[in-house]
Amino acid sequence: MAYKEIIQFIQEKFKSKxxxxxxAPVFTGNERKYVLDTLDSTFVSSVGAYVDLAExxxxxxxxxxxxxxxxxxxxxxQIALQLAGVxxxxxxxxxxxxxxxxxxxxxxxxxxxxxxxxxxxxMGLSPNSVxxxxxxxxxxxxxxxxxxxxxxxxxxxxxxxxxxFPVHLDELVEVCNSxxxxxxxxxxxxxxxxxxxxHTGSFGHLGVFSFNGNKIVTSGGGGMIVTNNEAxxxxxxxxxxxxxxxxxxxxxxxxxxYNFRMPNLNAALICGQLEQLDSFLANKRELANSYADFFESxxxxxxxxxxxxxxxxWLMAVExxxxxxxxxxxxxxxxxxxxxxxxxxxMYRLPMYKDCYRDGQKNAEFLEERIVNIPSxxxx
Ligand SMILES: *Cc1c(COP(=O)(O)O)cnc(C)c1O
Numbered sequence: 001m002a003y004k005e006i007i008q009f010i011q012e013k014f015k016s017k018x019x020x021x022x023x024a025p026v027f028t029g030n031e032r033k034y035v036l037d038t039l040d041s042t043f044v045s046s047v048g049a050y051v052d053l054a055e056x057x058x059x060x061x062x063x064x065x066x067x068x069x070x071x072x073x074x075x076x077x078q079i080a081l082q083l084a085g086v087x088x089x090x091x092x093x094x095x096x097x098x099x100x101x102x103x104x105x106x107x108x109x110x111x112x113x114x115x116x117x118x119x120x121x122x123m124g125l126s127p128n129s130v131x132x133x134x135x136x137x138x139x140x141x142x143x144x145x146x147x148x149x150x151x152x153x154x155x156x157x158x159x160x161x162x163x164x165f166p167v168h169l170d171e172l173v174e175v176c177n178s179x180x181x182x183x184x185x186x187x188x189x190x191x192x193x194x195x196x197x198x199h200t201g202s203f204g205h206l207g208v209f210s211f212n213g214n215k216i217v218t219s220g221g222g223g224m225i226v227t228n229n230e231a232x233x234x235x236x237x238x239x240x241x242x243x244x245x246x247x248x249x250x251x252x253x254x255x256x257x258y259n260f261r262m263p264n265l266n267a268a269l270i271c272g273q274l275e276q277l278d279s280f281l282a283n284k285r286e287l288a289n290s291y292a293d294f295f296e297s298x299x300x301x302x303x304x305x306x307x308x309x310x311x312x313x314w315l316m317a318v319e320x321x322x323x324x325x326x327x328x329x330x331x332x333x334x335x336x337x338x339x340x341x342x343x344x345x346x347m348y349r350l351p352m353y354k355d356c357y358r359d360g361q362k363n364a365e366f367l368e369e370r371i372v373n374i375p376s377x378x379x380x
Contacts (some may be wrong), residue, residue, distance in 0.1 A: 099349070106158065
């Protein structure tokens with residue numbers, strides 16, 4: 001029982017010797033009232049005021065011009081990439097250390113992910129890896145940057161803010177701008193995370209959030225695209241609502257659109273949740289601070305926010321010394337009813353992405369063997 005003291009500490013924190021989840025949602029505000037309101041009004045589906053309200057709230061939180069509510073974060077990413085101009089047969093730069101949805105959204109657009117290494121400190125896409133790759137393979141042409149080796153256009157770059165830790169955004173945006181490659185931030189995990197005082201998701205051409213049940217706030221299922229580009233905002237709304245041309249009764253759709261609109265029922269739930277975001281963030285910060293003190297006293301690495309960033313502490317992370325220690329930690333904690341999880345397996349270990357290009361992946365492989373998430377719920 002090498003990790004007995006840790007288990008005891010977490011059990012005391014959560015005042016429970018039973019099952020302790022990784023991240024449980026809490027519904028303590030107006031959620032019930034707003035959801036019942038949609039039932040009473042019968043507007044549970046594609047018409048209703050909560051969708052507009054949720055979009056307004058998210059645009060304000062992210063200081064973005066436009067927010068588009070969608071059925072989930074994955075679909076949001078798919079559409080954001082289409083808006084950024086990604087087409088069939090092209091390449092999109094991203095990290096291998098991510099949740100599978102990032103790579104899937106690229107694949108849905110008929111493009112191929114190019115997996116570049118993360119930084120050790122942020123656990124997210126490294127501006128240096130991107131720069132090195134583009135210097136070696138990039139060629140600027142009139143219609144964009146091409147991969148000299150494959151002849152394919154490199155049409156977007158998708159950094160992901162792992163567990164809410166912002167990537168080095170200034171440097172990354174600068175590299176991508178210098179190569180005319182649009183940035184689409186996978187901000188699914190980073191609602192409430194800031195980089196130099198500015199909300200994540202608002203640095204790229206587009207940013208995408210998820211409101212899945214395990215995220216910091218949830219709509220059951222749902223997501224949001226944010227952008228400061230008015231044309232993207234308009235087109236995004238159009239594409240996610242079957243590309244229907246507005247008319248009092250006629251059905252005319254001017255392109256192949258998607259039914260990706262968030263239902264009003266889910267929007268009602270997220271409005272109730274977003275009202276409490278600040279208090280959720282404060283609770284999580286309090287928990288993170290006590291974890292930080294505890295793990296420091298045990299001479300263990302608890303992942304803390306970097307300078308110039310404010311992290312939402314969505315899922316809190318500990319770095320074990322090696323793979324054996326990680327495996328022992330996972331076994332011991334899960335055996336005692338405490339939910340802990342390893343970071344994801346790298347995307348090129350999955351059968352569908354095994355042949356995609358990847359660089360050295362030194363940091364990604366190091367982190368893959370060592371990072372685990374520990375119980376991080378808002379309420380403890
Ligand atoms: C949760 C998540 C998504 C997808 O969100 P869904 O709403 O579940 O579709 C995408 N990327 C990352 C990194 C995520 O963690």
